[in-house]
Amino acid sequence: MENKKGEKEIYIRPRKNSIYKNYIKRYLDFTFAFTFLVISIPLTVICCILIKLDSKGPAFFKQTRIGKNCKEITIYKLRTMKIESCDKNGKKLRDRERLTRVGKIIRKLSIDELPQLFNILKGDMSFIGPRPLLVRYLPYYSEREINRHNVLPGITGLAQVNGRSYLQWEERFDYDLNYVGNLSFKLDVKILIITIIKVLKTEGTSTIRPKELVDFDKYREYKKVR
Numbered sequence: 001m002e003n004k005k006g007e008k009e010i011y012i013r014p015r016k017n018s019i020y021k022n023y024i025k026r027y028l029d030f031t032f033a034f035t036f037l038v039i040s041i042p043l044t045v046i047c048c049i050l051i052k053l054d055s056k057g058p059a060f061f062k063q064t065r066i067g068k069n070c071k072e073i074t075i076y077k078l079r080t081m082k083i084e085s086c087d088k089n090g091k092k093l094r095d096r097e098r099l100t101r102v103g104k105i106i107r108k109l110s111i112d113e114l115p116q117l118f119n120i121l122k123g124d125m126s127f128i129g130p131r132p133l134l135v136r137y138l139p140y141y142s143e144r145e146i147n148r149h150n151v152l153p154g155i156t157g158l159a160q161v162n163g164r165s166y167l168q169w170e171e172r173f174d175y176d177l178n179y180v181g182n183l184s185f186k187l188d189v190k191i192l193i194i195t196i197i198k199v200l201k202t203e204g205t206s207t208i209r210p211k212e213l214v215d216f217d218k219y220r221e222y223k224k225v226r
Contacts, residue, residue: 129154
C-alpha cells in the first residue's frame with residue numbers, strides 16, 4: 001500500500017506502553033554491553049596495537065552522528081582507514097585506497113564496531129536499531145523517513161541483515177521504519193541471530209562501499225536535479 005506521495009506504508013507507530021521497548025530492552029543492552037566490553041578488552045588491545053603498527057594515526061575513530069530524537073551523538077569505532085584523505089598530488093583518495101591492510105580484516109570480521117559497546121553503556125545506542133547516520137544528512141530526510149530516529153540507533157539492524165551497504169537509500173529506510181513500527185523482543189532476537197550467522201559466514205560484510213551507493217545528501221541532490 002502506498003500513500004499520496006507514492007511511499008510504501010510500512011511504518012506502524014509502536015505502542016507507547018511496550019514494557020520491552022521502554023524498560024527491558026535498555027536493561028538487556030546495558031547488561032550485555034558491559035559483559036562483552038569486559039570480555040573483548042584483550043581483543044581490542046591487540047587490534048589497537050596492530051592498527052598503530054600498520055599505519056600512523058589514532059587507533060580509534062570517532063564521528064558525530066544523529067541518534068534518537070535527532071540528538072547528536074559521538075560514535076566510536078576502531079580505525080580502519082589511513083588518516084590521509086588525499087594523495088601527494090592533492091587528489092582525493094577513494095575508500096578502497098584509504099583502507100589499511102589491518103582495516104580490511106577488522107571490517108571483514110565486524111570487529112571495528114566493538115568500541116560502540118561504550119556507546120550502548122552511555123545510552124546513546126542499542127545493539128539493535130537503525131544505523132546512526134551523518135549529521136549532514138538530516139535536512140534531506142522526508143517527513144516519513146525522519147521517524148527512523150524515534151528509537152535508539154543500533155550496531156546492527158533490520159536493514160543490515162537484509163542487504164547492508166548494497167541497499168539503496170529508500171530501501172534501507174523502509175527497513176528502518178519497519179523496525180521502528182514493529183519493535184519487539186522477538187524481532188530483536190531474530191535480527192541478532194541473523195547478524196551472528198552473517199558475521200560468522202562473513203556474508204554481507206563487504207569492506208568497501210559499492211560504487212553505485214553515493215552519500216545520502218548527494219543522492220537526494222542528484223534526484224532533485226534530475
